[in-house]
Amino acid sequence: MSEILLQTIGLTKQYGHHKAVDHVNIHIKKGAIYGFIGRNGAGKTTCLKMISGLAKPTSGEIEMFGYKGKDLGRIRTRVGCLIESPGLYGNMDAYENLKIKCKLFGIHKDNYIEEILRVVGLSDVGKKKTKHFSLGMKQRLGIGLALVGEPDLLVLDEPINGLDPQGIAEVRDIIQKLRDERNMTILISSHILEELSKIATDYGIIHNGSLLQELTREELMSRCSERIEVILDEPEKALPILDALGFANYQVIDKEHIHIFERLSESAVLNMELAKAGIPIKGIQVTSEELEAYFLNLTGGAQNA
Amino acid sequence: MLNMIKMDIYRMFRTKSLYVIWIIMAVAVIITTYMSKIDYDAIQEEMNRQQAVVEEEQAEEQVNLGMTVVLPTQPGEMVTVFDLFYANTQAKFIALFLVIFAVIFGTADINSGYIKNIGGQVRNRGHLVLAKMVSLLAYTILSMAGYVLLQVVANQIIFGKIELGNTKEFLLYLGAQTALHYALVIISMALAVVIRSNVISMVIVICLCMNMMMILYSAVDNLIHKAGAKDFQLIEYTVTGKIAMLPMGPTGSECVQAVVIALGFVIVMILAGSAIFRKRDI
Numbered sequence: 259m260s261e262i263l264l265q266t267i268g269l270t271k272q273y274g275h276h277k278a279v280d281h282v283n284i285h286i287k288k289g290a291i292y293g294f295i296g297r298n299g300a301g302k303t304t305c306l307k308m309i310s311g312l313a314k315p316t317s318g319e320i321e322m323f324g325y326k327g328k329d330l331g332r333i334r335t336r337v338g339c340l341i342e343s344p345g346l347y348g349n350m351d352a353y354e355n356l357k358i359k360c361k362l363f364g365i366h367k368d369n370y371i372e373e374i375l376r377v378v379g380l381s382d383v384g385k386k387k388t389k390h391f392s393l394g395m396k397q398r399l400g401i402g403l404a405l406v407g408e409p410d411l412l413v414l415d416e417p418i419n420g421l422d423p424q425g426i427a428e429v430r431d432i433i434q435k436l437r438d439e440r441n442m443t444i445l446i447s448s449h450i451l452e453e454l455s456k457i458a459t460d461y462g463i464i465h466n467g468s469l470l471q472e473l474t475r476e477e478l479m480s481r482c483s484e485r486i487e488v489i490l491d492e493p494e495k496a497l498p499i500l501d502a503l504g505f506a507n508y509q510v511i512d513k514e515h516i517h518i519f520e521r522l523s524e525s526a527v528l529n530m531e532l533a534k535a536g537i538p539i540k541g542i543q544v545t546s547e548e549l550e551a552y553f554l555n556l557t558g559g560a561q562n563a
Numbered sequence: 564m565l566n567m568i569k570m571d572i573y574r575m576f577r578t579k580s581l582y583v584i585w586i587i588m589a590v591a592v593i594i595t596t597y598m599s600k601i602d603y604d605a606i607q608e609e610m611n612r613q614q615a616v617v618e619e620e621q622a623e624e625q626v627n628l629g630m631t632v633v634l635p636t637q638p639g640e641m642v643t644v645f646d647l648f649y650a651n652t653q654a655k656f657i658a659l660f661l662v663i664f665a666v667i668f669g670t671a672d673i674n675s676g677y678i679k680n681i682g683g684q685v686r687n688r689g690h691l692v693l694a695k696m697v698s699l700l701a702y703t704i705l706s707m708a709g710y711v712l713l714q715v716v717a718n719q720i721i722f723g724k725i726e727l728g729n730t731k732e733f734l735l736y737l738g739a740q741t742a743l744h745y746a747l748v749i750i751s752m753a754l755a756v757v758i759r760s761n762v763i764s765m766v767i768v769i770c771l772c773m774n775m776m777m778i779l780y781s782a783v784d785n786l787i788h789k790a791g792a793k794d795f796q797l798i799e800y801t802v803t804g805k806i807a808m809l810p811m812g813p814t815g816s817e818c819v820q821a822v823v824i825a826l827g828f829v830i831v832m833i834l835a836g837s838a839i840f841r842k843r844d845i
Binding site: 307310311312313314331332334335337338339340341342343344345346347348349350354355357358359361362363364400403404407 | 566567569570573574577578579671672675676677678679680681682683684685686687842844845
């Protein structure tokens with residue numbers, strides 16, 4: 259099992275009577291790109307703010323790099339973040355914005371800022387004030403700012419929000435490159451599952467402040483792929499029948515569902531064999547799901563989106 | 564902490580409003596010096612015509628609590644740099660420019676959102692307020708020094724002659740006023756950090772400069788008078804009150820009192836500002 263770099267234990271944030279984040283337990287492996295998915299207002303940003311040290315949890319704990327509680331202060335510099343929109347001084351250029359953060363970190367290396375500008379694709383912006391930047395350029399500079407100090411964990415909150423397709427692709431490339439070249443662990447939130455699915459290796463789905471599911475890329479793909487979906491009361495009773503029929507690639511999803519990912523044309527045979535064995539079946543069908551549909555079903559349907 | 568100070572000083576000198584405010588202050592100082600020359604010439608002319616001392620003696624006795632620039636020079640005397648420095652500082656004319664920048668600088672990182680890039684990565688967020696305090700000390704000293712130089716130049720251009728005035732008294736007064744102005748700058752910055760609204764903070768600090776808090780001070784005075792301390796005047800223990808009431812030839816104890824009041828306010832505002840900023844979510 260990969261080393262866990264970050265985990266939250268019962269992380270909660272309450273504003274008045276409203277729990278924005280409610281007992282969230284996230285587990286992020288070292289080197290992972292963790293896609294944090296949730297609708298607007300689901301609690302993603304609040305969660306990321308707490309992880310980034312910008313907000314204090316009402317209760318619960320964050321453990322990073324083996325540190326927790328007050329000791330977290332010792333490793334805060336290892337976490338770079340871009341939360342909500344990029345915070346930039348509009349009357350300064352990209353270099354000056356980066357220079358300010360370099361001063362804070364005591365970084366005086368030659369070409370350090372130029373290298374960051376190159377990584378985020380802003381080498382040629384010159385003295386242009388950031389207030390004249392496009393949203394994509396601002397987002398990239400925001401990522402650049404998060405990279406100052408060479409963090410091991412990068413927290414990006416909706417970095418593709420509002421970007422055009424080209425901008426989305428550019429940001430995606432940067433994130434991929436950072437993971438591959440610098441071995442960074444990246445926590446990235448979005449409400450666009452389709453986009454996250456192109457880069458994320460692990461997923462956490464949050465809804466109304468609660469973490470609904472944590473799953474790997476493989477698990478997500480398998481749940482969204484074509485399958486025989488069997489609906490019945492006691493799935494465990496059906497498992498010997500499946501084994502006897504030679505089905506190997508199946509998964510018990512919950513107390514009522516079994517998903518079978520092979521021999522999709524044999525659903526009728528399966529139905530018959532289960533009936534013969536006296537196992538009542540509520541439903542059986544061959545189905546598949548789009549990523550977005552999977553997410554929407556999990557979070558209460560499109561009508562709430 | 565040292566890195567935070569370096570960061571804020573770098574940021575301060577790259578803030579456009581710093582230079583804009585300095586330029587406006589310079590123009591305003593030249594204008595007030597010119598207006599003072601017109602007033603001074605008018606009084607001289609009047610005096611020559613009537614051969615009598617007009618109301619200026621009375622004016623000297625009055626305490627200027629508002630923002631009117633009143634020249635303390637007696638008719639027949641030469642207008643010194645100290646006279647104009649006194650007139651501009653005790654009217655809180657210079658303070659007005661300093662506090663406007665303090666509010667802008669104090670909240671620039673919060674308003675721009677830049678604080679999100681750094682707020683989580685510092686061990687103690689309260690130190691960011693301390694770093695601003697140090698940067699604003701440099702700003703206050705530079706502004707006061709720049710103003711004195713400008714006043715010298717303005718005197719030469721407008722009055723045709725430079726006379727500093729009583730050097731010892733001037734230096735004492737300058738030192739005490741710099742401390743008081745710094746305290747007012749810190750009060751403004753801390754208020755802005757706590758309130759997080761440039762507009763409201765700006766209104767409050769301008770009201771402070773115009774001594775509009777006199778209504779509040781009077782209410783407090785009345786309560787204290789009822790409690791038995793008949794001679795108590797709260798304004799004597801406030802930064803803006805001290806700026807207005809510090810005499811031209813201050814005694815050592817008056818200067819010490821001014822510095823103690825300034826220091827007290829700086830300490831209280833910084834402790835409160837940094838504590839709130841440390842505990843508050845960004």
